[in-house]
Amino acid sequence: MSAIDERRSQFKKYKEDVKDRGKPFYPYAMFHDTVMSLVVVGVIVGLASVWFYTSGENPDTCGGKDSCLLGPRYSEPADPGTTNFVPRPDWYFYFLFYLLRIFKWPDSVILGTVGIPTILLIIAFALPFLDIRSERRLSRRPVAVVAAILVVISMGELTYKGAVAKEALASEVVAAVPQWAQREGFANDPKAVAGANVFAEGGCTSCHTYLGTGGGNLGAPDLSAEGSKGKGVQGLESYVADPSKFGNTVMPKFGAFASIPAKDAQGKDLGISQLRVLAIFLDASKGPK
Ligand code: HEC
Known part of the structure; x- marks a missing residue:
């Protein structure tokens, strides 16, 4: 009996069963x-x-x-002013969360978040048209069984990796500051160095990258050469204080830094605010020498 005849007879039997016993x-x-x-x-x-x-x-x-x-x-x-909060999803989203680490913004993130789920959905839609045998015994369905096992294993693996994945700790970012100052050439400007520390501790690197450190998340640009864009200290200060005024609704407002006095590495008061030193640091960042 050819495959198509087999299918026809199965379909006929199915229709008869429905007529006899179906509701x-x-x-x-x-x-x-x-x-x-x-x-x-x-x-x-x-x-x-x-x-x-x-x-x-x-x-x-x-x-x-x-x-x-x-x-x-x-x-x-809830503390709306917190800047060092590390967002983590609930455990059952760890596998997706980890995919975002494999697929980096901006090059491949579309593949990871839209491409792969779409392909999987298309496969799920096509399945009833492809898998038309009435065979249900697992031992006779090697492809489906292997595919299911692989899905479970890879989701388990991604969930585990997402659970143990470390976020870059503020202390690790701070440790990179002297190297930044060296490469960007502002090591002799205590205000810019103080600003770099505020930047490292303030959670900026959870979105932005700076000389290879940081997240590169949510479309935040690299800031290693932000000072060469000609915004000036004043311009950068007002941007960081309230980015929504410049059409940036993703980035939090850091205006609260304006009321915190900045200190240098020795703990000496610099006489200006953290917001100001942050802007001085950004302005001094003309790109690595
Ligand atoms: C939640 C993520 C996030 C955090 C945290 C964040 N930013 Fe941003 N920032 C962005 C995004 C996204 C943009 C780009 C917006 C756009 O292009 O319109 C941006 C843009 C900027 C720009 C302008 C860049 C340019 O060249 O246009 C500066 C300067 C900046 N951020 C500084 C900072 C500083 C300093 C901090 C920490 C105090 C910080 N950001 C924290 C998301 C963030």
Whole structure:
């Protein structure tokens, strides 16, 4: 029997089975789905209510006034001014998170975030048209079984790597500052060096790169030669204080640095703000010599 005849006879048998024993989708299957969906939503609403009404505004009242059966409402108040927060996804997104380290902005990130998922989706759509045998035994489906195992292994591997991946610590970036000062030629300008330290500690390198250090994330440009663009110290200062005024809504506002006095390496007060030394550092960055 040729493959096409086999398929025809299988399809015929399927149609007969449906006629004999089948039930229409509406209302049978739809009723089941509706009931089950309502149960799931009900459980979520129930758990959310228990969590909300057993916890109080203040996490410290847990165990006392409030039982906090399902955990406190929050553990720490959000700090909108933080600049050294290292964003990490929940564990079940670690594999995607790690893909972003393999595919670097800007060259291949489109491949990693759009290209590969699209290809996988197309394969998933095409599958019912390609895999038309009615065979379901795993031992007779080597391609599907091997593919599934490979997917599980690679997701496991990526999840593990994402879990143990280290972010560049501020202290490691700070350690690179003397080398920056040397290569950019501002080692004799204590204000620029102080600004480089603010830059290294302020979390700028979680998005920007500087002489090979840093993330290169979210489309943030390399700043190693920012001083050669002719913006001037004043221009750079107002940019960093509030980038949204210059059409940059990705970068946080660092205006708060204007009220923190800058210190040099010996801890001596430089008499100007951290925002100012940051701008002096950027202006002194004319690219490596
Ligand atoms: C959340 C990511 C992020 C962080 C953190 C960040 N930036 Fe940016 N920054 C960007 C992005 C994105 C751009 C580019 C916006 C554009 O091209 O419109 C940018 C642009 C800039 C520019 C202008 C570059 C140019 O040539 O156009 C400067 C200067 C700058 N950032 C300085 C800093 C400094 C200094 C810090 C730390 C105090 C910092 N940034 C922290 C994302 C960030």
